Amino acid sequence: MYDIINKKKRGCVLTQEEIRFMTEGYTKGEIPDYQMSALMMAVCFQGMTEEETLALTLAMRDSGEVLDLSEIEGIKVDKHSTGGVGDKTSLVLTPMIAALGIPVAKMSGRGLGHTGGTIDKLECFPGFSTELTKEQFCQNVNRIKMAIMGQTADLAPADKKLYALRDVTATVEQLSLIASSIMSKKLAAGADAIVLDVKTGNGAFMKEEKDAFALAREMVQIGKNAGKRMAAVITDMEQPLGNAVGNSLEVKEAILSLNGLGPKDLMDVVYALGAEMVLAAEKAATEEEARNLLEQTIREKTALDKFAEFVETQGGEKQYVYQPELLPAAGIQMQVINTDTGYVGGILAEEIGLANLILGGGRNTKDSPVDLSVGILLHKKRGQALQPGEALATIYANDMEQAKEAYGKIVGAYRIQPQAPEELLMVKGILR
Numbered sequence: 484m485y486d487i488i489n490k491k492k493r494g495c496v497l498t499q500e501e502i503r504f505m506t507e508g509y510t511k512g513e514i515p516d517y518q519m520s521a522l523m524m525a526v527c528f529q530g531m532t533e534e535e536t537l538a539l540t541l542a543m544r545d546s547g548e549v550l551d552l553s554e555i556e557g558i559k560v561d562k563h564s565t566g567g568v569g570d571k572t573s574l575v576l577t578p579m580i581a582a583l584g585i586p587v588a589k590m591s592g593r594g595l596g597h598t599g600g601t602i603d604k605l606e607c608f609p610g611f612s613t614e615l616t617k618e619q620f621c622q623n624v625n626r627i628k629m630a631i632m633g634q635t636a637d638l639a640p641a642d643k644k645l646y647a648l649r650d651v652t653a654t655v656e657q658l659s660l661i662a663s664s665i666m667s668k669k670l671a672a673g674a675d676a677i678v679l680d681v682k683t684g685n686g687a688f689m690k691e692e693k694d695a696f697a698l699a700r701e702m703v704q705i706g707k708n709a710g711k712r713m714a715a716v717i718t719d720m721e722q723p724l725g726n727a728v729g730n731s732l733e734v735k736e737a738i739l740s741l742n743g744l745g746p747k748d749l750m751d752v753v754y755a756l757g758a759e760m761v762l763a764a765e766k767a768a769t770e771e772e773a774r775n776l777l778e779q780t781i782r783e784k785t786a787l788d789k790f791a792e793f794v795e796t797q798g799g800e801k802q803y804v805y806q807p808e809l810l811p812a813a814g815i816q817m818q819v820i821n822t823d824t825g826y827v828g829g830i831l832a833e834e835i836g837l838a839n840l841i842l843g844g845g846r847n848t849k850d851s852p853v854d855l856s857v858g859i860l861l862h863k864k865r866g867q868a869l870q871p872g873e874a875l876a877t878i879y880a881n882d883m884e885q886a887k888e889a890y891g892k893i894v895g896a897y898r899i900q901p902q903a904p905e906e907l908l909m910v911k912g913i914l915r
């Protein structure tokens with residue numbers, strides 16, 4: 484390990500054998516944290532080549548179970564978002580894709596910090612479970628074309644250990660390390676095609692557009708080198724996506740979207756990612772054809788029915804999809820009132836995510852309990868004109884003190900300016 488650290492420190496290229504040796508040794512506990520930290524820091528300064536990045540990704544993928552989805556018929560597609568606030572895209576998109584007969588075998592995570600997670604959202608349906616065996620997962624996808632399971636403990640354990648180490652040694656922010664970390668988990672999840680939603684903006688991991696493009700490029704390249712069909716869509720996270728932030732409110736917005744009433748920013752992202760998934764699955768030859776097929780699933784409510792079927796198959800109350808008013812609801816509603824004249828120039832997404840955390844709707848640590856019923860509904864988004872006295876948002880809370888604290892955070896998140904801001908494109912680019 485000393486020689487490997489020294490080699491990287493001097494800017495030399497590590498061999499595949501060296502990368503496997505250190506990944507396996509670290510996972511087994513044979514290489515101590517201090518040596519791995521030194522290596523990660525050397526990587527931050529010297530970078531990694533495409534070959535090194537691929538070798539690290541594959542070594543981390545192989546450190547645990549790699550799902551074999553060969554019993555699922557057809558081209559299996561997966562989708563991954565680098566995380567944001569109000570991101571309920573998977574809840575809308577997965578049933579749309581499945582309604583077209585394309586198998587979606589998806590592994591999702593829980594929320595942490597200011598960002599939410601698909602699994603918490605799905606648990607708003609009483610009885611719903613993402614603890615599926617691999618056999619149930621495959622059977623469900625074969626039968627109804629979709630299943631979502633929680634990440635198993637044995638999925639890329641090397642990444643889990645390494646990510647925790649990077650987190651406390653200031654070595655998270657290195658593109659090849661981020662790309663290999665994300666892709667090791669995606670490759671272990673076994674799909675044939677992976678469509679990435681790489682977010683950029685103040686609420687995203689990648690604040691700058693050029694960094695988001697660079698990360699997307701690295702991940703697409705890793706996936707292709709590993710034999711997968713790949714696409715990445717770079718999308719805006721300058722403000723929360725859609726109007727709802729908070730688990731049950733987001734599920735309600737997803738159901739509205741499946742009924743054809745989705746907010747435009749959310750649906751722009753859904754259609755852009757969806758078209759890539761349909762193209763990767765070879766169900767359409769052009770983007771336009773793919774979009775038409777997707778629109779049809781909303782118009783004819785086949786995606787809504789698919790979502791209900793999915794909820795029922797995984798043990799949840801199907802009726803809640805048709806009667807979303809049954810979903811968990813918070814006891815206190817408090818309006819956030821605007822006092823200025825002007826336009827919404829922006830909404831700091833991270834601050835809105837933190838307001839949801841104050842309300843109890845997110846996790847400070849990975850074991851914190853989550854109140855599914857609380858959250859924030861934004862009534863004004865970027866570009867909208869404002870008059871004093873109008874409501875910017877409604878807070879849904881179960882505790883008055885928390886609601887008051889969240890109020891201040893939300894007011895602070897709104898950037899109000901005298902002139903209308905430039906319109907933002909939701910989709911910044913697509914890489915294949």
Ligand code: URA
Pocket residue numbers: 646655660661662664665688
């Ligand atoms: N998300 C991950 O899974 N890994 C990283 O390194 C950064 C973000």
